[in-house]
Structures are given as structure tokens and as C-alpha cells.
Amino acid sequence: SGTPNGGLSPASFVVVANRLPVDRDIDEDGNSDWRTSPGGLVTALEPVLKSRAGAWVGWVGAPDEDLEPFTHDGMEIIPVPLSGVEVRDYYEGFSNGTLWPLYHDVVAHPEFHREWWDSYLKVNRRFADRAAEIADDGAVVWIQDYQLQLVPQMLRERRPDLKIGFFLHIPFPPTELFQQLPWRREILEGLLGADLVGFQINGGAQNFTRLVRQLAHYPTQRGSIELPDGRRVLARAYPISIQTQEFYDNARLPETAKRAEEIRHELGDPKYLFLGVDRLDYTKGIYQRLRAFGELISDGLLDAEDAVFVQVANPSRERVEEYKRLRDDIERLVGRLNGELGQLGRPPINYMHSFYPRDEMAALYRAADVMVVTPLRDGMNLVAKEYIACRQADDGALVLSEFAGAARELRQAYMINPYDINQMKERMLEAATDAPRNKARRMRILRRQVFEHDIDRWATNFLDDLGSCTRSR
Numbered sequence: 001s002g003t004p005n006g007g008l009s010p011a012s013f014v015v016v017a018n019r020l021p022v023d024r025d026i027d028e029d030g031n032s033d034w035r036t037s038p039g040g041l042v043t044a045l046e047p048v049l050k051s052r053a054g055a056w057v058g059w060v061g062a063p064d065e066d067l068e069p070f071t072h073d074g075m076e077i078i079p080v081p082l083s084g085v086e087v088r089d090y091y092e093g094f095s096n097g098t099l100w101p102l103y104h105d106v107v108a109h110p111e112f113h114r115e116w117w118d119s120y121l122k123v124n125r126r127f128a129d130r131a132a133e134i135a136d137d138g139a140v141v142w143i144q145d146y147q148l149q150l151v152p153q154m155l156r157e158r159r160p161d162l163k164i165g166f167f168l169h170i171p172f173p174p175t176e177l178f179q180q181l182p183w184r185r186e187i188l189e190g191l192l193g194a195d196l197v198g199f200q201i202n203g204g205a206q207n208f209t210r211l212v213r214q215l216a217h218y219p220t221q222r223g224s225i226e227l228p229d230g231r232r233v234l235a236r237a238y239p240i241s242i243q244t245q246e247f248y249d250n251a252r253l254p255e256t257a258k259r260a261e262e263i264r265h266e267l268g269d270p271k272y273l274f275l276g277v278d279r280l281d282y283t284k285g286i287y288q289r290l291r292a293f294g295e296l297i298s299d300g301l302l303d304a305e306d307a308v309f310v311q312v313a314n315p316s317r318e319r320v321e322e323y324k325r326l327r328d329d330i331e332r333l334v335g336r337l338n339g340e341l342g343q344l345g346r347p348p349i350n351y352m353h354s355f356y357p358r359d360e361m362a363a364l365y366r367a368a369d370v371m372v373v374t375p376l377r378d379g380m381n382l383v384a385k386e387y388i389a390c391r392q393a394d395d396g397a398l399v400l401s402e403f404a405g406a407a408r409e410l411r412q413a414y415m416i417n418p419y420d421i422n423q424m425k426e427r428m429l430e431a432a433t434d435a436p437r438n439k440a441r442r443m444r445i446l447r448r449q450v451f452e453h454d455i456d457r458w459a460t461n462f463l464d465d466l467g468s469c470t471r472s473r
């Protein structure tokens with residue numbers, strides 16, 4: 001329940017992210033109310049925000065809305081408006097048509113448009129202005145992700161008293177790819193406005209420091225960068241995680257167990273239930289994994305009588321051209337495979353293009369024998385961790401792409417190269433049919449890893465390190 005708040009008090013902790021941590025509910029009478037978003041980042045940062053008089057600067061997710069700041073559940077919410085043109089050029093354009101494919105190994109073709117860049121610049125400035133207004137003297141400001149890479153520098157120019165952290169949730173690309181960007185120097189200097197720049201894996205931090213040497217010629221030592229004015233910037237890896245205990249507890253509920261059984265029954269009580277859960281994105285390797293599964297059936301290695309694939313695809317960025325194309329490709333493939341391999345009432349692939357509530361997801365994770373996570377490139381991939389967290393015993397199996405950040409931690413998964421379809425088929429089959437004691441040995445280690453490294457620990461590690469960065473001026 002949001003209360004309007006004209007007189008804002010300065011915040012000692014500020015999060016800046018493209019999206020706000022609240023979603024709007026509109027009832028039948030057209031009254032709107034706010035609900036805290038269900039995502040892991042929000043859940044992890046909420047307690048920090050509440051205990052430190054925190055504020056969150058972000059976009060409400062719809063064009064042309066100029067909302068007053070308000071308080072929600074102990075957090076100051078500072079909405080940043082975007083016009084329709086800015087949604088097109090800054091969000092769909094530069095963020096998701098240029099940076100997203102460029103940072104994900106150019107698995108789709110990045111487009112470079114000067115109008116998109118201009119809009120990115122303008123919108124980043126607006127976010128920086130809002131943060132500069134709300135931050136108290138010496139406050140800690142934590143900026144999130146690729147949509148806002150210029151904010152650290154813009155904010156530092158206005159407010160040298162602040163401690164500024166930045167975390168990139170997606171991969172930081174090899175320098176050879178980053179160099180394509182006409183605005184590479186600007187992005188680099190933008191990020192160097194932070195005291196601490198966090199990445200998902202060491203490789204990202206290393207790509208970044210190498211780029212700093214090559215492009216800006218600033219001296220670096222391990223993850224420490226020395227700027228011409230004597231200021232130091234740290235670049236380090238902080239692998240993000242999930243609220244492990246909450247996922248486990250939710251999956252443990254008797255009603256979840258019951259629903260998991262129901263799901264298996266509705267699917268015809270298969271011997272092997274394979275599951276994929278992704279935002280419908282071309283980086284996720286959905287096409288490749290469904291092809292592999294289809295071939296396992298057409299080769300006769302799996303029987304359509306006892307193997308089923310459930311693919312949940314959450315709608316995403318639907319106005320971006322590449323995403324439209326991907327959706328068509330996948331839906332055509334699913335139609336073809338079900339048409340060729342299915343029997344009446346028994347399609348081998350159950351494809352859902354929709355969002356599912358948390359409880360239904362917990363039941364699906366519980367029900368699945370094999371979780372199939374095959375991105376061509378992924379910053380981390382939290383779905384892999386969610387599946388593990390939902391296990392109630394050392395059973396089930398995770399097939400995981402070596403190109404997901406999560407592969408660095410989840411080494412006991414059945415690892416695959418998503419470009420190698422034969423290997424993917426072999427590993428999917430192995431994961432399904434492996435001896436229970438082999439699965440148990442792997443899953444025990446995976447579960448320990450995910451329980452010991454949850455998202456609270458991630459946030460604490462980052463914020464502790466940011467806290468110990470020495471103030472520059």
C-alpha cells in the first residue's frame with residue numbers, strides 16, 4: 001500500500017535500477033495499489049533498504065507516466081519517467097538491441113544507431129539526477145546493470161561525496177567484441193565512475209580490466225585500477241544467487257508436493273519429465289535443446305510414451321524484432337516436433353508462453369526429473385539454482401551449459417556445450433537414466449553450494465567491500 005510523499009527525506013542507501021521494485025495492481029474500480037515485486041534482487045535488498053532509510057530509483061515499466069515519489073513498505077520509491085520514444089530508443093533500442101546482443105557473444109546481431117545512443121545518454125542522465133537529489137551526504141549508491149552504465153560517472157560528477165557501486169548482471173564481453181561499440185570509451189569511463197564494479201564471474205572482471213588497459217591505458221593491478229586523478233576503482237566477481245531457503249520451504253509444502261504429483265499425472269505419468277524454464281530470449285538456447293530432445297525421440301533413444309518435455313517460456317521484450325523472430329522459430333519447431341512425434345493426447349513437448357505464479361513453478365521444479373539449462377551465453381542463470389533449491393532430497397539432475405555463469409559454481413551438473421547437439425543429446429539421456437547413486441552424489445554437492453551461497457550473502461559481500469573502499473575526496 002503506497003502513501004504519497006511530497007517531502008522526501010535524504011536516503012543513506014540508494015539503489016538505482018532500470019525497473020522499480022514494485023508492481024501496480026489495478027482493481028475493478030480502477031484504483032491502483034503497489035505490490036513489492038517477487039524478484040530475488042528486490043527481496044534481498046528490501047531489508048537493507050528498510051534498515052538504512054533507503055530509496056530505490058527506477059522506471060515503472062510503462063511509457064509516459066510521471067509519478068510522484070512515494071513510500072512503499074518502508075522504502076522510498078523514486079519513479080523515473082520514460083517517454084514512448086525513450087522506451088523505443090533507450091530501452092528496446094540501445095539496451096536490448098545494441099548492448100544485450102553485444103554483451104552476449106553477439107549470438108544475435110547488435111545494431112548501432114546514433115539516435116539510440118543519444119537516448120541512452122539522456123535517460124542515464126535523468127537516473128543520475130534523481131539519485132543525486134535523493135542521496136544523503138556520504139550515502140552509498142548501488143547502480144544495477146547494463147541499462148545504466150553511464151550513471152556512475154554522471155553521479156560522481158555531481159556528488160563526489162558518495163560511495164558508488166555498480167553491478168553488471170549480464171556477461172562483460174571479451175575486448176574484441178566490446179571494441180565494436182562506437183561509444184566504447186564513453187561506456188568505459190561511465191563505469192569507472194564507481195568505486196567498486198561487480199561482475200558475475202572472474203572472466204568478466206578480467207575482460208573489464210584488460211579493456212581498461214587497452215583502451216584507456218590506465219595502470220591495473222589484479223582487480224585494482226588507478227585513474228589519472230589518483231582515485232582507485234576495484235573490479236571483482238560477485239556471483240549472484242537466490243533466496244535458497246525460501247525456495248526450499250515453498251517447495252516443501254504439502255500442497256506443492258500434491259500439485260507436483262498432479263502435474264506428472266496430467267502429463268501421463270511419464271518416466272522422464274524434462275523441464276526448461278526461461279525468459280523467451282535468444283541467448284537461452286531453447287531452440288537447440290528442443291531439437292536435441294526431438295532427436296532423442298526420433299532416434300528411438302527416448303520413447304514418446306515415457307518422456308515429456310515441459311518448456312515454460314516467459315514473454316519478454318515482445319516489441320524487439322529479434323524476440324519476435326525467435327518466438328516464431330520456436331513455436332514452429334514445437335509444432336513440427338509434436339506433429340511428427342506425438343500421439344493423440346500425448347504431445348512430447350508441452351510449451352507454455354506465459355508467466356506462472358511462484359507456487360506453480362515450485363511444483364514444476366519438484367516434479368521435474370531433469371532440468372535442462374542450455375544458454376548460448378548467460379551472466380549467471382538463476383533457474384539452475386532455483387531447481388536445486390527446490391529439491392527435497394539428493395535426487396533429480398541438472399543439465400547445464402558451460403556458457404552460463406552458474407557453471408563456475410555448479411560444477412557437478414551434467415555439463416554441455418549447447419552448440420554440440422550430439423553431446424547435448426548424450427548428456428540429456430545420461431542425466432535421465434543415470435544410476436540414482438550417481439545423481440545423488442552430484443546433487444548433494446550442488447545443494448550444499450546453493451545453500452551456502454545465497455543472495456543475502458551476495459549482497460552482504462558486495463556492500464561490505466563497497467563500504468571498505470576508501471573515500472576518494
Ligand code: G6P
Nearest residue numbers: 018019096145146169170316317
Ligand atoms: C535480465 C537483466 C535485467 C532485466 C531482466 C528482465 O535479467 O539482467 O536487468 O531486468 O533480464 O528484462 P526486462 O527487459 O524485462 O527488464
